[in-house]
Amino acid sequence: MRRLSRKKALSLVKELDAFPKVSESYVETSASGGTVSLIAFSAMALLAVLEFFVYRDTWMKYEYAVDKDFSSKLRINTDITVAMKCQHVGADILDLAETMITSSGLQYEPVIFELTPQQRLWQRTLHLIQGRLREEHALQEVLYKTLLKGAPTALPPREDASAEPLTACRIHGHVYVNKVAGNLHITVGKPIHHPQGHAHIAAFVSHETYNFSHRIDHLSFGEEIPGIINPLDGTEKITYNNNQMFQYFITVVPTKLNTYKISADTHQFSVTERERVINHAAGSHGVSGIFVKYDTSSLMVTVSEQHMPLWQFLVRLCGIIGGIFSTTGMLHGLVGFCFDVVCCRFKLGVYRPREDVQLHNQANNLNHHQTPLLVDEAPQE
Secondary structure, eight states: OHHHHHHHHHHHHHHTOSSOOOOGGGOOOOHHHHHHHHHHHHHHHHHHHHHHHHHHOEEEEEEEEEOOOOSSOEEEEEEEEESSOGGGEEEEEEETTOOEEOGGGEEEEEEOSSOOHHHHHHHHHHHHHHHHHHHOTHHHHHHHHHOOTTTTTSOOOOSSOOOSOOOEEEEEEEEEEOSSOEEEEEEESEEEEETTEEEEEOTTSOGGGOOOOEEEEEEEEESOOTTOOOTTTTEEEOOOOTTEEEEEEEEEEEEEEEOSSOEEEEEEEEEEEEEEEOBGGGTBOSOSEEEEEEEEOSEEEEEEEEEOOHHHHHHHHHHHHHHHHHHHHHHHHHHHHHHHHHTTOOSBTTBOOHHHHHHHHHHHHHHHTOOOOOOOOOOOO
16 A cells, blocks of 8 residues: 555656656757757856856945934044144144144154155055046945055155255144044144134244145044045145145045955045135235145945855856756747748748658659550441
């Protein structure tokens, strides 16, 4: 009884077979079918390899939300070289809350303003990357994913000590400020704070020594991430006027970066530049110096690195194989049909195969060569 039940179950399963097998004796192969099969298998292999590279690749996903964190501090990272001696310039920050932050977190280092050939090559490379980033934003995703540590955002040191006088001042370091709009300014004289505001002691600095030609090697907000190129990195401004004012208007956007290599809270920013000559007689008022006016955005951007899941890769791979197999089968049948029509082998109407035509001709020949019947002569009277 158990064997009979097993046989019935097996026969029932065979009846449900959606892939019936055809005996090889009933299968007819052809050269055209083999050619189409080779083309199909080659296309399957090529597309499968390309799909595998797509599966290995990643992309950056951008999400936007309202920034609800107003109590935290904003970090400003700066590395600016001014073509004046360190005892003649000072840097400080003043925000909208009238909170003055002195340059206690910044360091003043006497340096040479002119770059060496190696440093100039670094600067040209950085300018080239900056130009490409303005044209194609997708390169920023490459930087997010690779995060080239130490280059090209770090200015290489000088190869050897030079005998030239140290007539410039490198102001570098980081400070923490309130998360409100503020102004980072570098001008003549050291800053001092008093109840009515703040001022710079510039009375002892000769006006002929004013020179605010400067180079911004690095300027960023938030956590400093090696490999991220900021809009002002590598900027160099040269002036021959003692009364020149340089202004940078910056909009800072909080950004959370989550990749497979790093997870950090940083900030992106956009910048607008302006420069003018101070001339009180012509109505151009102000103070000579470098002014970086920044404001924070109310939106927060989350940048996360995404990867294609395995199940999606398998589904796409099955679609490629099945689609090519079905498409080539239909194309092969269509081409064969058209070939049969053109070669007069279609089995309808006048398009009859040669065997039928030969049989028809043989029948006609037999009718033409048939022996006539003998007719009996009538009896003579």
